[in-house]
Amino acid sequence: MKALTRGLYALVLTLFIHSPLLATEYLYKDELIHNAKFTQEINTLGTILYEKTGIALRLVMLKKLPDGMNMYQYENQILKTMNEPTILLTFSELNQQIDIEANDSSLYKYFNKKQVLSPVTSYVQAFMMGVFYAKSWDEFKSMMTNVDGTILPLLGEKAKKPKEKLAKYSAAMFNGYLDIAQQIAKAKGVKLGEEYDSTANQSSLFYVKLFFYGFVLYGTIMYIKRRIYKKRHQNEHN
Numbered sequence: 001m002k003a004l005t006r007g008l009y010a011l012v013l014t015l016f017i018h019s020p021l022l023a024t025e026y027l028y029k030d031e032l033i034h035n036a037k038f039t040q041e042i043n044t045l046g047t048i049l050y051e052k053t054g055i056a057l058r059l060v061m062l063k064k065l066p067d068g069m070n071m072y073q074y075e076n077q078i079l080k081t082m083n084e085p086t087i088l089l090t091f092s093e094l095n096q097q098i099d100i101e102a103n104d105s106s107l108y109k110y111f112n113k114k115q116v117l118s119p120v121t122s123y124v125q126a127f128m129m130g131v132f133y134a135k136s137w138d139e140f141k142s143m144m145t146n147v148d149g150t151i152l153p154l155l156g157e158k159a160k161k162p163k164e165k166l167a168k169y170s171a172a173m174f175n176g177y178l179d180i181a182q183q184i185a186k187a188k189g190v191k192l193g194e195e196y197d198s199t200a201n202q203s204s205l206f207y208v209k210l211f212f213y214g215f216v217l218y219g220t221i222m223y224i225k226r227r228i229y230k231k232r233h234q235n236e237h238n
Contacts, residue, residue: 025043025046025047025058026042026043026045026046026047026050026056026057026058026059027039027042027043027046027058027059027061028058028059028060028078028088029060029061029062030059030061031061031062031063032061032062032063032093032166032169033061033166033169033170035166035170038170038174041174042059042174042177045177045178045181045192045196046058046059046181048192048193048196049181049184049185049192050084052185052188052190052191052192053184053185053188053190054084054085055084055085055086055087055107055110055184055188056082056084056085056086056087057086057087057089057177057180057181057184058078058082058086058087058088058089059089059090059091059173059177060075060078060088060089060090060091061090061091061093061169061173062074062090062091062092062093062095063092063093063094064092064093064094064095065092065095065097071090071092071095071097071099072099072101074090075088075090075099075101076101079101079102079103080103082103085102085103085104085107086102086103086107087100087101087102087107087111087180087184088100088101088102088103089173089176089177089180091169091173093169098117098151098152098155098176099117100113100116100117100180109187110183110184110187110188111179111180111183111184111187112183115147115148115149116149116150116151116176116179116180116183117149117151117152117176118147118148118149118152119149119152119153119156120147120148120149120153150175150176150178150179151172151173151175151176151179152172154168154171154172154175155168155169155172178196181196182196
């Protein structure tokens, strides 16, 4: 697991030399990362997306939501100040909440909100979660429909050191930001450029999927071993 975690964070750990927060437009608020390179990457992608589609995709990274305000209220307070079509991707660390809201309901047709925020990365994982956690057939079908989540699987990775935690936040939120941008671009019939192609955000999720499949295989083997042990023990007792 440690090797997988190192692989997952390899592309982002080099970013964490602290520097002053730059003036920003698409990284609308950042109370967590405070890194010039991360800010630049978000702003570059946001600028390309806006120039080609006319849609502003903004990222907000909070330490904590304001007292007495929930995520929906906070996001809508910001969206009311936006004149252009705007989609807001918001993460609050201490509240452990992530959400995506838009200032025009027509914008939701350009991306799949449930898929982006899905906690699962594959149909195999979705099936396993549906079997164990779905409370109804409709809930099971929903789990099977909305897979390939690009934020929560990365946020679910364990990180003990501060730099690892910041790397996890950066990887997860950029991954989600890129996913939304790619979906909007595809719906609009435009290309964001080679460096933002459709496979760019899949490399990090490879490690999550690999770990999950390994975990499922390990669990299956242990279950079989326990059944065999109990059966043998019962036969010996008899």
